[in-house]
Amino acid sequence: MMKLYCFPRSGNSREVKIVLAEKNIPFEPIDIHANPAVKETPEFKKASPQAKVPAIIDGDVYLSEAFLINQYLDKKYPDPCLMPRDENKAEAIRRFVAGIDKKLVLNVGLLVIECLLKPKPEQREDFKEKKRAEVVEGLKELDRMLEGKEYLFGDFSLADVAITPHMAALPILGSGIPPELKNMTAWFKRIQARPSFKLSAS
Ligand SMILES: N[C@@H](CCC(=O)N[C@@H](CS)C(=O)NCC(=O)O)C(=O)O
Numbered sequence: 001m002m003k004l005y006c007f008p009r010s011g012n013s014r015e016v017k018i019v020l021a022e023k024n025i026p027f028e029p030i031d032i033h034a035n036p037a038v039k040e041t042p043e044f045k046k047a048s049p050q051a052k053v054p055a056i057i058d059g060d061v062y063l064s065e066a067f068l069i070n071q072y073l074d075k076k077y078p079d080p081c082l083m084p085r086d087e088n089k090a091e092a093i094r095r096f097v098a099g100i101d102k103k104l105v106l107n108v109g110l111l112v113i114e115c116l117l118k119p120k121p122e123q124r125e126d127f128k129e130k131k132r133a134e135v136v137e138g139l140k141e142l143d144r145m146l147e148g149k150e151y152l153f154g155d156f157s158l159a160d161v162a163i164t165p166h167m168a169a170l171p172i173l174g175s176g177i178p179p180e181l182k183n184m185t186a187w188f189k190r191i192q193a194r195p196s197f198k199l200s201a202s
Contacts, residue, residue, distance in 0.1 A: 001026055001027060001028050002020075002025065002026070002027040002028070002056055002057070002058040003027070003028050003030055003043075003047075003056060003057040003058075004016060004017070004020070004027045004028070004029050004030065004054060004055075004056050005030050005032055005038065005044055005047060005048065005053045005054060005055040005056070006029055006030070006031065006032070006053045006054050007031050007032055007033040007034070007053060008031065008033075008202050010053050010054065011105075011108070011109075011112075011165035011166050011168075011169055012052075012053065012054055012066040012165070013053050013054040013066070014164070014165035014168075014200045014201070015054070015066040015067070015070060015161050015162060015164070015165055016054040016056070016066055016069050016070060016073075017029075017196075017199070017200035018161050018164060018165075018196045018197070018199075018200045019069075019070045019073050019074070019082065019158070019161055019196075020073070020200075021195065021196035021199035021200050022080060022082065022161075022194075022196045023073065023077045023079065023080065023082075025073065025077055027056075032044070032053055039051055043057060043062075046062045047062040047063065047064055048064035049064070050064065052064060054066050054069060055069075056069050056072075058072075058076075066162070067094075067097050067101070067158065067162060070082070070158050070161060070162075071083065071158065074158065082156070082157050082158050082161065083157060083158055084153070084155075084157070089153065092153070093153055093157060093158060093159045096152070096153075096159050096162075097158065097159060097162045100138070100162060100163060101162070103134075103138055104135065104138035104139075104142075104163065104166065105162070105163070105166050107131050107134050107135050107138065108135060108166040108169060108170070108173065109166075110127075110131050111128065111131050111132070111135070111173040111174075111175065112169065112173065114127055114128050114131070115128060115172075115173050115174065116172070116173075128174065132173075132174065132175045135170070135175055136175075136178060139177055139178070139181055139184055140181065142163070142183075142184055142187075143181040143182070143183045143184040144183075146183035146184060146186075146187050147183055149183075150187075150190060151187065151190070152187075156194075160187075160191065164191055164197070165200075167188055167191075168197075
């Protein structure tokens with residue numbers, strides 16, 4: 001059975017868990033925080049040379065990076081299909097994911113560090129406010145992209161998967177999708193109604 005190295009609050013791991021749930025693929029989760037010794041095993045080091053999660057071992061395939069894993073899963077288990085088979089459209093999704101990883105997802109990650117991982121006296125309120133404002137700017141762009149569409153690229157795809165866990169984390173970071181962003185608000189309701197949202201939560 002496929003092994004997934006992860007930990008429950010890892011947003012990047014949740015991206016992979018969503019795809020596994022959408023495709024109904026059985027897997028064995030290995031929580032690296034509950035079992036820190038796992039990080040020292042040759043298997044984990046081979047799957048994730050950067051020592052980050054998510055990482056998978058699927059037969060002789062060792063792979064890390066959420067979006068790379070999800071593209072691999074989509075090719076190997078094409079039902080339901082989460083990337084367009086049209087190469088131009090698939091490339092547009094790859095560009096989109098690279099872009100949001102560098103901006104929106106990065107800013108959410110910086111907020112996680114500042115709000116949740118740093119000791120309270122070291123947290124900088126001005127930095128948090130700056131990052132929250134940048135997140136809202138990113139959300140506005142997504143809201144414009146969603147005009148007239150149910151999902152970011154029409155059908156539900158790996159593009160939606162790539163942002164879902166990070167949107168779900170916003171409330172614990174003192175942020176959220178502003179209600180005036182009607183398209184994003186409706187999109188997140190649709191995402192939450194998918195069984196994969198709950199199945200990927202732990
Ligand atoms: N670009 C990577 C980022 C992976 C990443 O930063 N993972 C975090 C958890 S979300 C991690 O493994 N941190 C190290 C640790 O917590 O031990 C991806 O998309 O998978």
